[in-house]
Amino acid sequence: MLETTIAAIGPLDESAMTAARDLQARLTKPAGSLGALEDLSVRLAGLAGACPPPLPEPAAVAIFAGDHGVHAQRVTPWPQEVTAQMIGNFLAGGAVVNAFARQAGASVTVVDVGVATPLSFPPEAAAGTDPAAGAEVSGGAEAADGRAVPTGGAAGATGGPAGAAPASPRLVDANVRRGTRDMTVTAALTPDEVRAAIGVGIRIAGELIDAGAGVLLTGDMGIANTTPSAALIAAFTGVDPAEATGRGTGVDDETYRRKIGVVRTALDRHRPDPADPLGVLAAVGGLEHAALAGLILGAAARRVPVLLDGVIAVSAALAAAAFAPDAVGAMIAGHRSAEPGATVALRHLGLDPLVDLGLRLGEGTGALLALPVVTGAVRVLHEVATFDAAGVSEK
Ligand SMILES: Cc1cc2ncn([C@H]3O[C@H](COP(=O)(O)O)[C@@H](O)[C@H]3O)c2cc1C
Numbered sequence: 001m002l003e004t005t006i007a008a009i010g011p012l013d014e015s016a017m018t019a020a021r022d023l024q025a026r027l028t029k030p031a032g033s034l035g036a037l038e039d040l041s042v043r044l045a046g047l048a049g050a051c052p053p054p055l056p057e058p059a060a061v062a063i064f065a066g067d068h069g070v071h072a073q074r075v076t077p078w079p080q081e082v083t084a085q086m087i088g089n090f091l092a093g094g095a096v097v098n099a100f101a102r103q104a105g106a107s108v109t110v111v112d113v114g115v116a117t118p119l120s121f122p123p124e125a126a127a128g129t130d131p132a133a134g135a136e137v138s139g140g141a142e143a144a145d146g147r148a149v150p151t152g153g154a155a156g157a158t159g160g161p162a163g164a165a166p167a168s169p170r171l172v173d174a175n176v177r178r179g180t181r182d183m184t185v186t187a188a189l190t191p192d193e194v195r196a197a198i199g200v201g202i203r204i205a206g207e208l209i210d211a212g213a214g215v216l217l218t219g220d221m222g223i224a225n226t227t228p229s230a231a232l233i234a235a236f237t238g239v240d241p242a243e244a245t246g247r248g249t250g251v252d253d254e255t256y257r258r259k260i261g262v263v264r265t266a267l268d269r270h271r272p273d274p275a276d277p278l279g280v281l282a283a284v285g286g287l288e289h290a291a292l293a294g295l296i297l298g299a300a301a302r303r304v305p306v307l308l309d310g311v312i313a314v315s316a317a318l319a320a321a322a323f324a325p326d327a328v329g330a331m332i333a334g335h336r337s338a339e340p341g342a343t344v345a346l347r348h349l350g351l352d353p354l355v356d357l358g359l360r361l362g363e364g365t366g367a368l369l370a371l372p373v374v375t376g377a378v379r380v381l382h383e384v385a386t387f388d389a390a391g392v393s394e395k
């Protein structure tokens with residue numbers, strides 16, 4: 001599956017990009033006045049091979065969840081069980097990602113690709129079952145403090161794009177392994193486990209696109225996952241671990257110093273080759289990172305844009321780009337995470353983030369906030385009049 005997906009990824013279509021540049025120049029606005037949106041519209045035309053490209057609707061967030069053996073090195077103050085508990089929160093519609101998804105009219109798919117704690121929620125048995133299954137497992141529609149929490153997309157999707165409101169969040173059970181091994185002791189994953197997790201991401205991309213998604217958004221949940229993210233970024237870009245490592249959920253000075261040391265120890269032990277992304281992911285990656293790389297490759301192969309979230313997403317994007325450099329053409333950097341490694345990774349990928357709000361949450365929150373910007377960039381090519389058509393004089 002990985003090889004056929006990589007083989008399907010190609011460069012942007014030059015003639016569609018030329019058409020989009022020509023159209024931008026004829027629209028009723030000064031040339032260049034839409035800044036980064038103009039470049040983005042041209043790139044999305046090149047990805048779709050059409051001008052105008054389709055509106056990036058409907059939007060689908062895929063949250064890949066996994067746990068990490070390196071948690072034993074005390075790189076985060078949060079207990080590992082929070083990963084599974086937050087899945088319950090996602091399914092109940094109570095997390096930040098759910099609030100932003102309702103606002104954007106995006107569907108939420110939670111994928112257990114490597115959670116350590118057995119989940120107590122009934123997952124979707126197999127692909128193609130009732131996508132509203134999450135509604136049954138979500139429980140009440142009221143937060144503990146009495147505030148109303150809409151569980152589905154319907155109640156809050158009024159501000160989103162026209163069309164059917166997305167179903168409630170759903171859970172897909174695709175657990176490859178109950179958490180990675182501790183990368184300071186041994187390789188986090190075997191190459192087979194990496195392949196399996198990448199395959200999960202490719203499969204989810206295909207299913208979401210087959211169901212009509214016009215854009216995929218990356219999400220993650222995994223206590224301690226900013227540590228393997230930093231290791232991946234250092235491995236792929238060559239920066240020092242101190243440059244790639246941040247404070248994650250907000251660790252204290254002592255934990256931060258230990259975290260940099262943990263990343264350094266893992267890289268010194270494995271010395272992963274950046275030209276071998278499978279080997280890098282196996283040595284110092286996570287199951288959600290591998291699945292995210294698969295999602296990105298799957299989207300690129302289908303020529304559907306993928307909106308990247310924070311540091312976990314961009315570290316996985318480095319792996320995707322190492323597998324298939326042309327996959328970068330399908331990537332849109334949603335935001336600049338406050339994690340320093342995110343900026344290192346974005347620079348390496350040559351991507352400029354759309355919004356910069358100091359977020360450091362993950363889940364897909366930054367990608368969702370950037371979604372209206374992406375839609376706006378494409379909508380301009382669909383709806384704005386040309387000077388000719390509107391009878392507006394040119395300079
Ligand atoms: C309640 C809660 C909700 C979250 N949502 C995303 N993350 C984020 O924080 C974690 C990574 O940070 P670190 O490496 O410092 O553990 C990941 O689970 C990431 O998704 C959360 C973290 C917590 C605690």
Ligand SMILES: O=C(O)c1cccnc1
Pocket residue numbers: 226247248249309310311312313337338339342359360361362363
């Ligand atoms: O950038 C992110 O996505 C991020 C940062 C800190 C903690 N969790 C996620």
